[in-house]
Amino acid sequence: MSPVIFHIDVNSAYLSWSALEKLKNGSSVDLRTIPSIIGGDEKSRHGIVLAKSIPAKKYGIHTAESVASALRKCPALVTEPPDHDLYHRYSRAMMELLFSFTPDLEQVSIDECYLDFTPIAHLYSSPEDAAALIRDHIFDTLHFTVNIGIAHTKVLAKMASDFEKPGKIHTLYPEEIPVKMWPLPVSDLFMVGRRSAEKLIGFGIQTIGELARTDPAFLTTHFKSHGRLMWEFANGIDDSPVLSEKQEAKGIGNSTTLREDITDPGEAEKVLLALCESVSGRLRKAGQLAGTITVEIKYHDFTKASHQAQTLSPCNTTGEIHRLACSLFGALWDGRPIRLLGVRSSRLVSEEEPVQLSIFDLPFTPKPEEATTAAPSPEKLKQLDTALDSIRRKYGEDAIKRGRFL
CATH class of the missing domain: 3.30.70.270 (Reverse transcriptase/Diguanylate cyclase domain)
Known part of the structure; x- marks a missing residue:
């Protein structure tokens, strides 16, 4: 079967849930029945549209466009801030x-x-x-x-x-x-972002059906592995299973939707540090080491991208996971405004299991002239994380913070 x-x-x-809450609180207007959006600030006209009502859609308003643009299309538009x-x-x-x-x-x-x-x-x-x-x-x-x-x-x-x-x-x-999906524009296919769609159209590939009939070798040449994925999806090929909650132990991760889209790599690395601190802490609490780290980006236009790499050896220290996450981020980010960042660990092994050490895990004695500038050893980083975990267990999560977060 x-x-x-x-x-x-x-x-x-977002709009449905905000509408329901306002009705519960005595509002006589259902946001779903009038031109309305969730997102941004009506007074400052900043931000983007996170959700729209069907009446708003009739004005040509679409998700991820600026609130200012939406208000130009419909001056009477009702704007509600998000409530996450x-x-x-x-x-x-x-x-x-x-x-x-x-x-x-x-x-x-x-x-x-x-x-x-x-x-x-x-x-x-x-x-x-x-x-x-x-x-x-x-x-x-x-x-x-x-x-x-x-x-x-x-x-x-x-x-x-x-x-x-x-x-x-x-x-x-x-x-x-062939009847329901192939006639649709190629931009409607899941995992085909705006840039990929523009590039496909430039090659004369207008519909999902045309993409499905394109030589996958051609797509791989121009889009690398993503080209093969688009071809498979256009043909309905996808063997990924439904990963239920009971399989969560196979990986530990965390992600955050940013309060404002960010374009500064320094800010992104600070967010990644917070995520890596959370993920590494959960790994240590579970007695697990991560063999693979994945970084996920969701852009301002809601397109997603992710990249993963193996650790030099299984680890659960904040510093090592953050180092790899920043490297992955640097290779993945294309400069567009970022809406969400995520870090996920997988290929977990028990701390009790023997692991293959890399050359970087070996004790390191710096030369005298390098002693003041050498990076902490892996053992020192483990001791630091253990001390931080102990303080937080005893005095609460906010008892101690990294200087970068102040």
Whole structure:
């Protein structure tokens, strides 16, 4: 039996959740029924559009454009600031509801997740009926709408959920690809960002179908490994499984959505340091060493990129993980404004297991003239992290901070 995967996506999540909260607090206006957006500051006209209502979309307003641009298109536009604490509460409520159907869930962002329907398929008459039940249960319980895409692969389920909205259910099985997906513009394909789309169009590749029929060797020549990925996705090829919460032990990571988009590499490295400190602390608490580090970037236009590399030897020190994360960031970042940064560790091994040391793990005695400038040894860095962990356990997480954060 082929796997059946659902992609569940909240319709205009930020706007829907803000609208619901305002109605709960006595507002007589539902933001979803008027031209409105979430994001930025109406008075300063700064920031970008994070979410928009359907009436706002009719004015040509789109996600990630500037608030100033949106207001020029619709001067009567209602602007609400984001409330991320509120959004996390609604997100948790939805995930708890979905866990009542199955534990086989992979949450990929605050407002979307994959659900592996295969193990529970025998409980329902069809995937479509089960999806309708889930959609209706979310609306009846939490009062917001979701789209659900159904397919045999994650990428096709993701594509299907982006079809007509809101509150719709769509399938995208292999035999439906030529009719439902291939006529779409190439920019609609998951993982094809603006720059890639412009480059593809420059080669005369206008639609997803044309991309699917392009020689993958040509795409690899011009886009490297991303070219092969785009070709596979255009053909519905994706063997990645739904990674449920029970598999979380295979990796430890952390990410943060930045209060403001950043373009300064120094600021980015400071954020990476905070993330690496969190990840390394959790690794040490779990008694684990990381063999691979991944850095993820989400740009201001919501396109994503990631890069990973193996550590010289498995480690869990903040300094070593941060060093590798900064190296990965430098190779990955293309200069565009950054909205989110993430650091993830994987290929974990127990601290108790013997590991192959690298030459850089060996004790190092600097020459006399270098003694004042030599970097701390790996053993000294471990001792530092152990001391910091001890202080924080005894006096709280904020008991001691790195000077860079002051």
